[in-house]
Amino acid sequence: MSSQNVFIPTLDQAQTITAQYGSPVFVTDKQTIVDRVQTFKKSFSKQTKIFYAVKANFNPHVLSVLKEAGVDGIDTVSPYEIALAKQCGFAPTQIIFTGNASSDQELKEVMQHEVLCNIGSISELERFGRLFNGADVSLRLNPGVGDGENQNVITGGQDSKFGIIQRDMPIAKALLSKYNLQLKGIHCHIGSGFYETDVFAKAVYLILEQAATFANLDFIDFGGGFGVRYQRSKDPINLPSFGNAIVDMVKNFEARNGKPIEIRFEPGKYLVSEATCLLSSITTRKSTEEKDFVCIDTGFHHLIRPALYGSTHEIINLSKTVGKKERVTVVGNVCESTDVFADNIELIDPNEGDLVAILSAGAYGASMSSVYNLRPYAAEVIVDGDAIALTRAPQSFDLMFKGLGFTQL
Ligand code: LLP
Numbered sequence: 001m002s003s004q005n006v007f008i009p010t011l012d013q014a015q016t017i018t019a020q021y022g023s024p025v026f027v028t029d030k031q032t033i034v035d036r037v038q039t040f041k042k043s044f045s046k047q048t049k050i051f052y053a054v055k056a057n058f059n060p061h062v063l064s065v066l067k068e069a070g071v072d073g074i075d076t077v078s079p080y081e082i083a084l085a086k087q088c089g090f091a092p093t094q095i096i097f098t099g100n101a102s103s104d105q106e107l108k109e110v111m112q113h114e115v116l117c118n119i120g121s122i123s124e125l126e127r128f129g130r131l132f133n134g135a136d137v138s139l140r141l142n143p144g145v146g147d148g149e150n151q152n153v154i155t156g157g158q159d160s161k162f163g164i165i166q167r168d169m170p171i172a173k174a175l176l177s178k179y180n181l182q183l184k185g186i187h188c189h190i191g192s193g194f195y196e197t198d199v200f201a202k203a204v205y206l207i208l209e210q211a212a213t214f215a216n217l218d219f220i221d222f223g224g225g226f227g228v229r230y231q232r233s234k235d236p237i238n239l240p241s242f243g244n245a246i247v248d249m250v251k252n253f254e255a256r257n258g259k260p261i262e263i264r265f266e267p268g269k270y271l272v273s274e275a276t277c278l279l280s281s282i283t284t285r286k287s288t289e290e291k292d293f294v295c296i297d298t299g300f301h302h303l304i305r306p307a308l309y310g311s312t313h314e315i316i317n318l319s320k321t322v323g324k325k326e327r328v329t330v331v332g333n334v335c336e337s338t339d340v341f342a343d344n345i346e347l348i349d350p351n352e353g354d355l356v357a358i359l360s361a362g363a364y365g366a367s368m369s370s371v372y373n374l375r376p377y378a379a380e381v382i383v384d385g386d387a388i389a390l391t392r393a394p395q396s397f398d399l400m401f402k403g404l405g406f407t408q409l
Contacts (some may be wrong), residue, residue: 004236006229006274006359007032011318013383014279014355021379022394023355024280024298026366030065030384032275037069040226040267043239045247049264051075051096053224054085056268056363057276061382061391063088066271075224075266079109086113096221096266098140098187099124100162107131118187118221120163122171129179138185138221139164139172143206149193149227152309156190156203163188169210185264186211189223192269195237200225201245208253211261220253221264222246228273230360231314237270269363276362278303278378279318282354283333292328294350299332299339301372303358303365307338314359315342323349330356334373366392376400 007029009017017025040050049072054063058081063074073094074085085095092114099106099117102124110117111132119125120140128137142163146156155162164172176183190203204222211220227237246263254260284295305311315330325346332339341358350356369377376395381388393399 005032005035006232006314008277008316008357008359009279009318009383011355013388014318014357017381017383017388018279018281018355020388021381021390024278024296024302024378026276026278026302026361026378026380026392028059028062028272028276028362028380028382028391030275030382033062033065033272034069036271036275037066037071039239040265040270041070043243044263044265045243045250047260047262049073049219049262050271051094051221051264051266052271053266053268054081055367057272057365057367058084059366059380059391060084060088061380061389062272062362065382071271073264075268076115079106079113082110082113082115096138096185096187096264098189104131111135116184118185122164122168122175125164125172125175125181129175129181132179132181134180134182136182136184137176138187138219139183140187140189141166141169141207141210143188143190143203143210145199145202145206146190147194147196147199147203148191148225149311150309153192154190155192156188166206166210169213183214183217185217185219185221186214187221187223187264189266190225192225193227194225195227197238197242197245200242201249204246204249208249212253212256217257217261219262219264221266224266224268224270226265226267226270228269228360228363230312232359273360273363276360276365278358278361278365280356280358282350282352282356285350285352292326294328294330294347294356295333296330296341296356297333298358298378299334299373299375300336301332301334301370301375302378303341303361304368304370305364306341307336312342313361315345315347316357316359317347317350317354318357319354320348320350326350333375371395371400371404374400 051073118138146154148154280296300307380392
């Protein structure tokens with residue numbers, strides 16, 4: 001299989017899966033994930049390490065595929081993500097914690113896990129120093145530039161809440177020395193879903209300038225954010241050009257530094273998004289004088305990206321390869337008007353009972369799911385050639401209710 005495919009199951013596969021596990025269901029292709037890890041590794045130099053951003057998809061079976069494929073570590077944002085990474089066999093040194101507005105309690109939990117804290121504000125650094133004098137630490141910087149697939153997922157620049165801005169670096173340095181903190185790494189993450197190298201390269205340059213002012217760093221981490229295709233008509237991101245954009249800058253840094261430095265990335269969506277589709281069934285057709293609706297048996301409780309970010313995931317009617325193309329609006333089954341997957345798209349002869357595939361749903365799909373409307377999480381399966389393995393069971397009412405943790409009436 002090409003390393004650039006967007007995974008779509010065959011109709012046979014889809015029918016077998018839905019007959020066994022019901023609809024809707026997330027279907028992930030193992031080989032696509034393995035291909036992405038390999039492409040990522042090839043695009044950057046050997047000393048580059050991949051710390052997968054587990055927030056994109058925290059299914060332990062997906063983590064296991066990633067581990068087997070060669071990811072070096074895990075980027076986490078909460079103590080429970082750390083616990084999961086450990087459970088999946090990653091050692092504390094293979095995990096980094098990049099918190100946001102972490103409480104003292106949270107920082108303590110992370111330190112109990114013996115995981116490196118990547119701190120993104122002066123206030124947290126001060127509290128961290130008071131609590132853990134002499135500890136190792138990493139700093140998340142805001143390089144002052146950001147990029148991403150839309151405004152909502154940009155995490156650099158003056159409008160962003162993330163990272164320490166250049167103005168505050170003297171304060172950060174003073175705190176490092178006040179509390180005898182050992183700075184192990186410098187980090188940034190400028191946004192999610194970018195395709196072009198220019199802003200990214202600028203961020204790399206600015207971070208390296210900052211890194212050059214510190215001695216004895218173990219690593220520099222440029223975060224994740226590499227874009228994926230929600231539509232197959234879009235060209236895949238040119239990862240080698242990202243590699244090329246940084247190679248000379250890193251070489252210059254190493255020359256100044258007098259020794260090689262470990263470079264880390266934290267891709268999330270790049271590794272998992274295109275490997276998964278959300279399979280769903282058409283339950284209802286209806287129309288107004290303005291719109292022709294195709295209503296399906298999933299909603300923003302399973303894939304919130306269209307409703308939250310206006311993302312346009314390609315949708316295809318798996319059940320029909322020939323037939324009349326119709327212009328339709330695909331909507332979900334949540335009781336909310338914003339539960340729209342795609343407006344004014346073409347589907348081949350969409351009818352009740354047909355199976356549709358919503359593509360590139362492997363990142364921030366299941367991981368951002370909720371039980372709103374008390375609809376269960378979707379089941380998840382991984383396919384590996386002809387083999388189909390259930391990785392998340394359909395959620396019964398009892399299982400859901402137990403998970404909600406309400407006390408006795
Ligand atoms: N590192 C850090 C510190 C991050 O905050 C993130 C994502 C990543 C790495 C991974 O970024 P990725 O490679 O997946 O773009 N829910 C949004 C994306 C939010 C990303 C948040 N941070 C979406 O569905 O587009």
